[in-house]
Amino acid sequence: MSKILSVYTNKITKKFGSFTAVDNVDLEVYQGEIFGFLGANGAGKSTMIRMLCGLLTPSAGEAKVGGYDVYKESELIKKSIGYMSQKFSLYNDLTVAENIDFYGGVYSLNKRNIQEKKGEIAVELDLDRQMNRLTKDIPVGLKQKLALACAMLHDPGIIFLDEPTSGVDPKVRKDFWNIIYQLSEQGKTVFVTTHFMDEAEYCHRLSIMHQGKIIALDSPQNLKKKNEENSINDVFIKLIRSQIDADYQ
């Protein structure tokens, strides 16, 4: 793995009033890495990602994304990242082609460029004949892939995916992860949050989040070895248990 730093945070914290959603998180993520956030509901995964994308300003700490400071250079960060939010963010009432045209336009790609991208997407996602269908009428899995394609139109080096496979069947989840691997091979850094333990195994490195803190961070293999468990599922349960026990005392 190349060792070019892609995302760096130092004691990054986000408070909503007196509630701390992300608590002093340190990260170093390298170019081409697939970096996972695993955690229960409300663990702070989305908040973490939203701070890195420039959607939320951190309450404290430092963070750099693609070498740009999240406080001062959010405009430059916007141009170099792709983001797929937890909520489906394409326009259901527009056709597939119109969605692609729109996001291409928002990133000021020229017409020829957009046309090219549309061709590529049509081939890759095999939706040549679906281009003029309304987005709400295509299958959920395809929708998610399309949303990813739209988030990648401007060819960003870093991609944030917030639960990209929720509500999608296992077959499509597999396809989706193949795309993620391809992106990583192209040298793109991929951040991914998930609820699925099996998906967590696919990450190069995985962080387990609990109440705004990262309680473990390593490759899935190392996490299993260190905790003497056979699956990430068991590792997760063990770590969260001991964390809750520790909180009691």
Added chain:
Amino acid sequence: MQIINKTRVFAIAKKEFFHIIHDTRSLIIVFLLPLIQLIMFGYALNTEIKNINLGISDNAKTEQSRALIKSFMGSDLYHVYSISNNSDDIHHAFLQKKVNAVLLISHDMRNLQLIIDGSDPNSASIIKNYISQTLSSGQSIIPIDIRTQLLFNPELKSSYFFVPGLIALILVMISALLTSISITREKENGTLEQLLISPLLPLEFILGKLLPYIFISMTIGFLILICGLLLFDVVFLGSAIAFTILSFVYVCTALSFGLMISTVSQTQMQAMLIALIFTMMPTLMLSGFMLPLESMPWLIRIISWIVPAKYFLKIARGLMIKGNNLTELLEPMLFLLGFTILLLSIAWNKFAKQMKELK
């Protein structure tokens, strides 16, 4: 300030346009609703009186008086009945709604007395106007002195009065509604977030949202103008170009108002309510549409200065009935232009601030 990128503005405008044309049901509503409003309001406000039952008590029975009666009978407006001088008879005729008005001619022809059913004051004053007109146009032999002279609307058609007002009302309502919903919908659906992490600037977003709706609203403007002219038989003495330019400015004011509403509302429902209340009420009450501003207390007259419909009413009445040209309507146009710039900058500012606060 960063430079506005044309590609991004057009991307928003185009997308917005597709939203509109894909949603056939809303599209039909958007174009049909104004027409229904026009027709409904129009017939409700149409105070024109087609048939006046006029009782005449001729106590002179001279050639002059007969000529006078003939002038009433010659008009399609009146059904003339002969009635006795007896006050009980007259009273009964009114009670039984046999007559709307009674004209008493004294035996020396010196004196004409007109009694009108005042239970509906509006029609009473119209009847009074009609009869005085017939009297003055009819015979100069009658030595009565009537000075009523109606400028611009000699037939005293109520449609001349309400059609311009309805155009002002419907345009401002529908325009503000359209833009106010369009941004809050993106808030509700979460698509706004995807735009916030793109390089799109707040001003580009606002302008992109404005463009397609200018087109839609102006189409509606022409539609209700033409229907108003056809259905209610109103004249249009001004030029179509002047109407195009002036309705463009008015529509921009209303759309900008809608954009401003969308920055303060969280849901489409909220936006819709605010848009309807804050356009309909002032336009009906404070623009001079229903009630003449001259007869209002000074406070209301001052408030009316910030009601855009007041200026468009001047424009629409000027263009339709008076045949004003563009230079004569420069003042109301400048006011509307001022409002547009003001509202648009407020919307832009608030929206930019909200985008920051989200962080």
